Amino acid sequence: MVRPLVFILLVVMVILPVIGCNGSSEESTPTVEATPTPTPTPTLTPTPTPTPTKTPTPTVPPPSTPIETLIYEYTYWDKQVMLECYHEDYAIGQLLESSEEFRAFYEAEREKITEPICWTQGIPYTWMDAVSFLLPINSENRFFISANRIPLFVDDAFWIAHQLRLFTKMIDEGFPMVVPTRTGAYADESDVAEVALMLNYMFVFPLCHAGLESYGFNLVESYERLINSTIAMFEQPSQFGMPYAFRYGFFRYKFLFATVQSILYLEDVLGKANEGPNEVQLWLEAHEPTIADELDEILSLIREIGYDTPEKAKLSYKAILDRYNQHDSLYIDYLSNS
Numbered sequence: 491m492v493r494p495l496v497f498i499l500l501v502v503m504v505i506l507p508v509i510g511c512n513g514s515s516e517e518s519t520p521t522v523e524a525t526p527t528p529t530p531t532p533t534l535t536p537t538p539t540p541t542p543t544k545t546p547t548p549t550v551p552p553p554s555t556p557i558e559t560l561i562y563e564y565t566y567w568d569k570q571v572m573l574e575c576y577h578e579d580y581a582i583g584q585l586l587e588s589s590e591e592f593r594a595f596y597e598a599e600r601e602k603i604t605e606p607i608c609w610t611q612g613i614p615y616t617w618m619d620a621v622s623f624l625l626p627i628n629s630e631n632r633f634f635i636s637a638n639r640i641p642l643f644v645d646d647a648f649w650i651a652h653q654l655r656l657f658t659k660m661i662d663e664g665f666p667m668v669v670p671t672r673t674g675a676y677a678d679e680s681d682v683a684e685v686a687l688m689l690n691y692m693f694v695f696p697l698c699h700a701g702l703e704s705y706g707f708n709l710v711e712s713y714e715r716l717i718n719s720t721i722a723m724f725e726q727p728s729q730f731g732m733p734y735a736f737r738y739g740f741f742r743y744k745f746l747f748a749t750v751q752s753i754l755y756l757e758d759v760l761g762k763a764n765e766g767p768n769e770v771q772l773w774l775e776a777h778e779p780t781i782a783d784e785l786d787e788i789l790s791l792i793r794e795i796g797y798d799t800p801e802k803a804k805l806s807y808k809a810i811l812d813r814y815n816q817h818d819s820l821y822i823d824y825l826s827n828s
Contacts, residue, residue: 575608584641584643585643595702608633623636648708659697659698666823668689668690671819692750724774749782791813808822
């Protein structure tokens, strides 16, 4: 009986140390490992297809030589005149680059002139740096702007704007003009042609220059130049294409109309009324008092009718021609078909 008991004790002695080593008789909870977060696959941004570089179209410079040559028998100077016409881009290209005032004016107003313009040079006509005119060439009226030089530069800006404005007023807006009744040499060479020119200038200058200050042009300088050149024309008429004998010849009232022009410019363009006589008025009173006596009459006539619309300008011209009984020598015409 002793041996079985010993056996049991031995078994118990062997088992207890094993349980003591585990620290507990309960079953331990297994540790759960964290599931790793998968790394997202990066989205590939497609490489943009490069825009092909366009080959710029080469700019072809305008020709620097005349694109057309016209001949006109201009009997005013008793000679044949050759008119070499230049491309407009060449004529005014440097002017557009050098004058902000002219560029602003040109971009705003050039499109109003629908007729093609022949740009030419070398016609010495007036004290202005440029002149515009219409000539019948091959039974077709052609519009010209002639300057002292082609191409034009910054110093030409104001008078080229003036000439373009003249075409706008006459063609686009339909203002009238006064022309001699006779054609040919008589109209070109006679005093009556000079009178017609001065009558047109009388209204054209204030009409064309009004508003040019909005583009940055200096109208005070323009007025001062007008005054100086008018007095110079009175004192030395032969230098301005006007025969000296004209002063006491046919329709000597060109002096009167030139003076009216200066007054309208001062009052209507510069807005300086009631400042007393200007330099041209003083010259006229001192040298041609009989003509100066009629100044107030003509100014009153113009102020009563007006000239700021085509119809008013026509009526004012008619009243002046009535006053001096010159309908046989001069008549009112239009460049516009309207």
